[in-house]
Amino acid sequence: MKDKTESIKQALLTVLALAVMVVIFGVFLMTQGVNPIQIYGDMIVSTLGNSYGIGQVVVKSSPFIMVAVATAISAKAGLVNVGGEGQLAIGALLATFVAVFVAKSMPGPVGILLMLVAGALGGAVWSGLAGLMKVKAGMNETLTTVIMNYIAYDIVSFFVYGILKDPESFSWPMSPEIADKLRLPEIYVGVSIGIFGAVAVAIVTWLVLKKSACGFRLRVIGGNAEAAKHAGFSVAKIQMAAMLISGAISGIAGMVEIAGVEGRLRTTTGVNYGYYGFLAAWMAWNNPLAAIITSVVIGFLCVAGNVLEQSSGLPSSGTKILMALVLLGILWKGKGRKKCS
Amino acid sequence: MKINKFNPIIKTNQLKIRFGDFVANQNINLSVYAGQIQSIVGENGAGKSTLMKMLYGTYKPTSGEILVDRERVHMTPQIAMRLGIGMVFQDFRIIPAFTAFENIMMALPKEKRKRPKEEIKKEICEISQKYKIPVDPDMLVGQMDLGQRQRVEIIKVLMMGKMRVLIFDEPTSVLTQQEAQEFIKMLQSMRDDGYAILLITHKLHEVMACSDVITVLRHGEIVEKEEKENGYDQERLISKMMGGEVTIHTDYEDQKKVFEKEEVLLEGKDMSIYNAQHRELIRHGNLTMKAGEIIGLAGISGRGQRELLETLFGVNVLKMGQLTIDGKDMTKSSIRDRIEAGMALVSEDPKRDNVVAGMKIYEHFALNGPEISYKKVGINWKDLTDKMDTSKAVKELGVPEKTRELATLSGGNIQRCMLARAVMKQPKILLASYPSRGLDVGTVEMVHQTLVELRNQGCSILLVSEDLEELLSVSDSIVVISGDTLTEKLDPKTTSALEIGDLMIGGKEHER
Numbered sequence: 001m002k003d004k005t006e007s008i009k010q011a012l013l014t015v016l017a018l019a020v021m022v023v024i025f026g027v028f029l030m031t032q033g034v035n036p037i038q039i040y041g042d043m044i045v046s047t048l049g050n051s052y053g054i055g056q057v058v059v060k061s062s063p064f065i066m067v068a069v070a071t072a073i074s075a076k077a078g079l080v081n082v083g084g085e086g087q088l089a090i091g092a093l094l095a096t097f098v099a100v101f102v103a104k105s106m107p108g109p110v111g112i113l114l115m116l117v118a119g120a121l122g123g124a125v126w127s128g129l130a131g132l133m134k135v136k137a138g139m140n141e142t143l144t145t146v147i148m149n150y151i152a153y154d155i156v157s158f159f160v161y162g163i164l165k166d167p168e169s170f171s172w173p174m175s176p177e178i179a180d181k182l183r184l185p186e187i188y189v190g191v192s193i194g195i196f197g198a199v200a201v202a203i204v205t206w207l208v209l210k211k212s213a214c215g216f217r218l219r220v221i222g223g224n225a226e227a228a229k230h231a232g233f234s235v236a237k238i239q240m241a242a243m244l245i246s247g248a249i250s251g252i253a254g255m256v257e258i259a260g261v262e263g264r265l266r267t268t269t270g271v272n273y274g275y276y277g278f279l280a281a282w283m284a285w286n287n288p289l290a291a292i293i294t295s296v297v298i299g300f301l302c303v304a305g306n307v308l309e310q311s312s313g314l315p316s317s318g319t320k321i322l323m324a325l326v327l328l329g330i331l332w333k334g335k336g337r338k339k340c341s
Numbered sequence: 342m343k344i345n346k347f348n349p350i351i352k353t354n355q356l357k358i359r360f361g362d363f364v365a366n367q368n369i370n371l372s373v374y375a376g377q378i379q380s381i382v383g384e385n386g387a388g389k390s391t392l393m394k395m396l397y398g399t400y401k402p403t404s405g406e407i408l409v410d411r412e413r414v415h416m417t418p419q420i421a422m423r424l425g426i427g428m429v430f431q432d433f434r435i436i437p438a439f440t441a442f443e444n445i446m447m448a449l450p451k452e453k454r455k456r457p458k459e460e461i462k463k464e465i466c467e468i469s470q471k472y473k474i475p476v477d478p479d480m481l482v483g484q485m486d487l488g489q490r491q492r493v494e495i496i497k498v499l500m501m502g503k504m505r506v507l508i509f510d511e512p513t514s515v516l517t518q519q520e521a522q523e524f525i526k527m528l529q530s531m532r533d534d535g536y537a538i539l540l541i542t543h544k545l546h547e548v549m550a551c552s553d554v555i556t557v558l559r560h561g562e563i564v565e566k567e568e569k570e571n572g573y574d575q576e577r578l579i580s581k582m583m584g585g586e587v588t589i590h591t592d593y594e595d596q597k598k599v600f601e602k603e604e605v606l607l608e609g610k611d612m613s614i615y616n617a618q619h620r621e622l623i624r625h626g627n628l629t630m631k632a633g634e635i636i637g638l639a640g641i642s643g644r645g646q647r648e649l650l651e652t653l654f655g656v657n658v659l660k661m662g663q664l665t666i667d668g669k670d671m672t673k674s675s676i677r678d679r680i681e682a683g684m685a686l687v688s689e690d691p692k693r694d695n696v697v698a699g700m701k702i703y704e705h706f707a708l709n710g711p712e713i714s715y716k717k718v719g720i721n722w723k724d725l726t727d728k729m730d731t732s733k734a735v736k737e738l739g740v741p742e743k744t745r746e747l748a749t750l751s752g753g754n755i756q757r758c759m760l761a762r763a764v765m766k767q768p769k770i771l772l773a774s775y776p777s778r779g780l781d782v783g784t785v786e787m788v789h790q791t792l793v794e795l796r797n798q799g800c801s802i803l804l805v806s807e808d809l810e811e812l813l814s815v816s817d818s819i820v821v822i823s824g825d826t827l828t829e830k831l832d833p834k835t836t837s838a839l840e841i842g843d844l845m846i847g848g849k850e851h852e853r
Contacts, residue, residue, distance in 0.1 A: 208718075211718070212719050213715060213718060213720045214718070216704070216707065216719075216720055219697070219700070220697050223697035223698045223699055223700055224696060224697045224698060226693055226694050227696060227697050227708065228697075228708075229656065230656065230676065230695055230708070231680075231708035232675070232677035232679075232680040232681075233677075
C-alpha cells in the first residue's frame with residue numbers, strides 16, 4: 001500500500017518536473033518572440049494529430065528503444081556504454097554489405113535473417129573491442145566507446161565513399177539501394193515491423209533482468225562489482241558478455257535502419273541515434289520498459305523539432321534545448337527519489 | 342630548550358566530545374609543553390585521533406575548554422595554524438598529481454606564497470637537511486611511496502607557519518621498520534629544537550624510548566600517564582591499554598563435542614601476504630586449520646588480518662607460498678573454486694565487499710549463502726526465503742525483515758546478515774572478521790554460540806577480532822600476528838591476554 005502511494009507520488013513528481021521544464025523552454029521561446037502555446041500546439045498536432053505524424057514518431061523511436069535497451073544492459077553490469085552510436089553504425093554497415101553483396105540472390109526471409117545476423121555481429125564486434133579493452137587492460141569503457149564512435153563513423157564513410165558507393169548515384173556518398181525483398185515488411189506506410197522488434201527486445205530484456213538468474217548476477221555486478229567478486233562471479237566474463245549483447249542489439253538497430261527505414265547506407269544513417277538512445281536509457285534509470293516511453297518522448301521531440309523550424313523560424317536544433325531541459329528535469333526528480341528510499 | 346613546567350602551550354580542561362549517543366572522549370585533561378614528546382597510546386577506537394582532531398580544531402568539543410597560552414580558544418584549523426599548531430594526518434592531505442613543491446606551495450599562507458620560488462625551495466632544502474627528511478621537491482607525489490609522502494607532508498606542515506606544536510597521527514603505520522627508526526630520530530631532534538610533539542600510536546614499543554610522557558587512552562578517557570623521569574612500567578602500560586581488568590568470560594569449552602577427526606581442512610605454507618601497496622605484511626606465514634576448531638587471530642589492526650583472509654579466500658593472489666584446501670592445491674584457484682570447496686568469508690568491511698545497492702536482504706543471501714535452487718531460468722526465491730524463515734541462525738542473530746534493503750541498515754545489522762548468510766551455507770571453512778563488531782551484548786553472545794555450534798558440526802573457523810577476551814573465550818587456539826610473522830598456535834587456557842598483547846605490540850625478537 002505504501003509502495004503504491006509512493007509510486008503515485010513519484011509519477012506526479014516526474015510530471016511536475018517535466019512541466020517545469022516545458023514552461024522554462026516556453027519562456028525561452030518567448031524571448032525569441034515566439035508564442036510558446038501556439039508552438040507547443042503545433043508540435044503536438046503535427047506529430048500526434050495525424051497518422052503520418054504518429055508513424056514518423058514510431059519510426060524515429062524504434063532505434064532509440066533498441067539502443068536504450070542495449071545501454072541499459074551494460075549499465076546493469078556496471079558499464080557506461082556510450083558506444084551505441086558506433087555499434088549501430090557498424091551493424092548498419094555489415095548489414096548493408098550482406099544486402100548488397102551476399103543476399104541479393106537469396107530468398108527474402110533468408111536474406112533478412114542474414115542481414116540481422118550481420119548487424120548483430122557488427123555491433124558485437126564493435127562493443128566487444130571496447131569490452132576487451134575494459135576487462136583486459138582496465139581502460140575506461142566510457143572513453144573507449146566514445147572514441148570508437150568516431151572511428152565507426154569514419155569507417156562507414158570510407159566504405160560509402162569507396163567500394164560500397166552506388167555506381168548510379170553520381171558520386172553521392174551512399175550505397176546502392178537494397179533489394180525490395182530484403183526490406184522489412186511494413187505495418188503502415190513507411191513504418192516497418194521494426195517497432196515490434198524493438199518493443200519485444202525491451203520486454204524480453206526487462207524479463208531477463210528481473211526474473212532470470214543471469215539478470216540477477218548482472219545486477220549484482222552493476223550494484224557492487226566487489227560483492228560479485230566475493231560471491232565467486234567472474235566479473236570480467238559477465239561484463240564482457242553484457243558488452244557483446246549490448247553491442248549486438250545496437251547493431252540490430254542499425255540493420256533495422258537499413259532494412260526498415262532508409263533502404264541504403266548513407267554517411268548520415270543513424271547519426272546521433274546512439275546518443276539519443278543513451279539519453280533515453282539514463283532518463284529511464286536503465287529500466288528497459290521505462291526506456292520505451294523515454295525513447296518515444298525523444299522520438300516525438302525529434303519529429304516535433306521540424307515543426308519548430310517550419311512555424312517559428314527557429315532552427316530545429318532548438319528542440320535539443322528542450323530535450324536537455326527534459327533530461328535535467330528527470331535527473332532532478334531522480335535525486336528526490338534517492339532521498340525517499 | 343628547557344621544558345617550562347608551568348606554562349604549557351596547550352592545556353585542556355574536562356574536554357568531552359559526543360557523536361550522537363557515542364561519547365568518543367571525556368574528562369580529558371591534557372597539557373602540552375614545549376620541548377617534550379608526548380605519546381598518546383591506546384587501542385584502535387580508544388579515541389586518540391578524535392582527541393587530536395579537537396586540539397587541531399577539526400572537531401568541536403561538546404564541552405570543556407582548550408587553552409592556548411592560558412587563553413581560551415575556540416579552535417579551528419585556521420586558528421590552530423596561526424597559533425603554531427600543525428597536524429600530520431594519517432591520510433595525507435596532499436595531491437598525487439602535483440609535485441612535492443607544488444603541494445607545499447599550495448599549503449603556504451598567502452604572504453609566504455608570494456616569495457620567489459628559489460627562496461621557498463631553499464627553505465625546503467634547509468628543513469630537509471636539518472631534520473634529515475630527504476625530499477625531492479620536483480617529484481610527483483603520485484610516484485612517491487607512503488614514507489616519502491609523509492616526509493612531504495611533514496615539511497609542508499613545518500612551513501605553514503611558525504610551528505610550536507606538531508601532532509602526528511599514527512605516523513609509523515606507513516613506515517618500514519628502518520624508516521620508523523629514522524622517524525623517531527627526527528622527532529628527537531625536533532624536540533631538541535623546542536617543538537612540542539604529540540605522537541599518536543598504538544605501537545607502544547616504538548615510542549617508549551623517545552617519549553618524555555606516555556599517556557594511555559582507553560574508551561575515550563585518560564587511564565594512565567607515566568613520565569620518563571620516573572621510569573616506565575611497560576607491563577602496566579600494556580595492561581592499561583588493553584583494559585587489563587580481569588573479566589569473567591563465558592567458557593565454551595564444556596560445550597565442545599570433541600571432534601574425533603583431526604582432519605586438516607586448510608593448510609597455508611610459507612605464505613607471504615602483501616597489501617595493496619605491495620608491502621609485505623606477513624612473511625613466511627604458516628597456518629593449519631583443522632575440522633572442528635576455532636582459531637583466534639590476534640593482532641593490531643592493519644597488520645595483515647584483512648589481507649590474510651582475502652588471500653585465503655582468493656580475493657588476492659598468493660604470490661609466494663602454498664595453499665592447500667581439503668588436500669588439494671588451491672594456491673592459484675579462483676574464489677569460485679574456494680566457495681565450492683566450502684569456504685565462506687565474513688568480510689571486515691561488508692559495505693565494500695558484500696552490500697549491493699538497491700538489493701533486498703534476501704537477495705544477498707543468494708550470494709555464497711545457502712544452496713540456491715532454480716526455477717526454469719530464474720532463482721527460486723521462494724525456496725530461499727523459506728530456508729531463511731526456518732533458519733536458526735537468521736532467527737538467533739536477529740536478521741532484520743528480509744525484504745528490507747540491506748544498504749540502508751546499520752553496520753551492526755549488516756554484520757548480522759552477513760554472518761547468518763555464512764552460517765546458512767554450512768561452510769567447511771569460515772573466515773570471520775569481527776563478526777561481533779557493533780553488536781549489543783546479547784547478540785554478541787549469540788554470535789559466539791553460533792560460532793561454537795558451527796565448530797561442533799566440524800567447521801573450521803578463523804576468527805579475527807580486536808577483543809582479546811572474545812578471542813580467548815571462544816577460540817580453541819590463538820595465532821598472533823607478531824611483527825611480520827604468524828606465531829605458532831597458542832593455547833588460550835595457558836596464555837594470558839597480557840602475553841598475547843605483548844606479542845602483538847612487541848614481536849620484539851623479530852623487529853630488530
